[in-house]
Amino acid sequence: MDARITRPTPSEREVDWNKNKVLLSKTDKKGTILYANEDFIDVSGYDEFELVGQPHNIVRHPDMPKVIFKFLWDSIKSSENIHVIIKNMAKTGHYYWVVTDFKIISDTDGEIIGFFGTRKSVPNEIIVKFIEPLYKKLLQIEETSGIQASEEYLVGFLEERKKTYMEYIDHLIATGKDDKNKISKGFFGGLFDKKDSSKK
Numbered sequence: 001m002d003a004r005i006t007r008p009t010p011s012e013r014e015v016d017w018n019k020n021k022v023l024l025s026k027t028d029k030k031g032t033i034l035y036a037n038e039d040f041i042d043v044s045g046y047d048e049f050e051l052v053g054q055p056h057n058i059v060r061h062p063d064m065p066k067v068i069f070k071f072l073w074d075s076i077k078s079s080e081n082i083h084v085i086i087k088n089m090a091k092t093g094h095y096y097w098v099v100t101d102f103k104i105i106s107d108t109d110g111e112i113i114g115f116f117g118t119r120k121s122v123p124n125e126i127i128v129k130f131i132e133p134l135y136k137k138l139l140q141i142e143e144t145s146g147i148q149a150s151e152e153y154l155v156g157f158l159e160e161r162k163k164t165y166m167e168y169i170d171h172l173i174a175t176g177k178d179d180k181n182k183i184s185k186g187f188f189g190g191l192f193d194k195k196d197s198s199k200k
Contacts, residue, residue: 008093010062015096017043019121023098026105028114031056040119045091056117061089065138067150071165072102079104079112085122085131085169097122097131099169126172 023040027033036044036051044051044059051058064087075082083101090096098119105114122131134157142150158168161178172178 008089008091010089011093011095013094015043015045015090015092015094017096021121023117023119025056025117025119026114027056027117029112031115033058034114043090043096044088045094050091059088059090061087061095063087063095063135063139065135065142065150066147067138067142067154068135070147070151071154076102076104076112076115079106083166083169085127086119087135097127099173122173123176125176130172130178 021039021043022037023043024035024037025033025040026035033051033054033056036048041048041051046058068084068086072082072084081101081103083099085097085099088096088098099122101118103116103118104112105116107113138150138154141153154165158165161168163171
């Protein structure tokens with residue numbers, strides 16, 4: 001992050017935002033913000049000039065376990081689009097939870113040149129009952145034993161449910177339950193438009 005941008009102090013307060021909004025951003029392959037839509041700017045609390053040119057982790061909340069971003073980048077390196085639930089932090093230090101669909105932007109040779117992120121709100125009960133406790137546990141493991149131990153725990157957690165991370169997230173949002181029943185893939189087809197091309 002640019003030295004001119006002061007990192008806010010995390011607050012226990014949630015950002016008061018219209019959860020029907022869709023927050024969009026575009027980054028280069030290193031995660032530097034190239035574009036953010038008006039809703040993204042409004043919810044983040046930053047001015048547009050403070051966001052453009054900054055690494056996307058300008059809005060990362062310290063409550064986020066690093067292993068979730070490792071899962072994210074491992075998928076991206078495999079040229080797979082992915083969606084994750086993320087706790088972000090606004091300029092005020094207030095938090096906001098979103099489910100983000102990351103689509104890879106490739107050039108004509110198939111090389112990754114950037115990413116397009118589409119963010120929507122997550123039902124609060126899903127966060128409180130399932131995601132927050134899981135992420136807190138992962139963060140505690142990371143702080144005590146490192147990211148590899150956190151990853152091993154998450155892999156075991158998902159194996160017990162016979163789901164990938166994305167299938168688990170889809171299942172929570174679709175049913176509001178954490179059980180071991182397999183659900184079909186593609187739930188996000190109704191939430192995010194899968195017709196968007198991954199090449200631009």
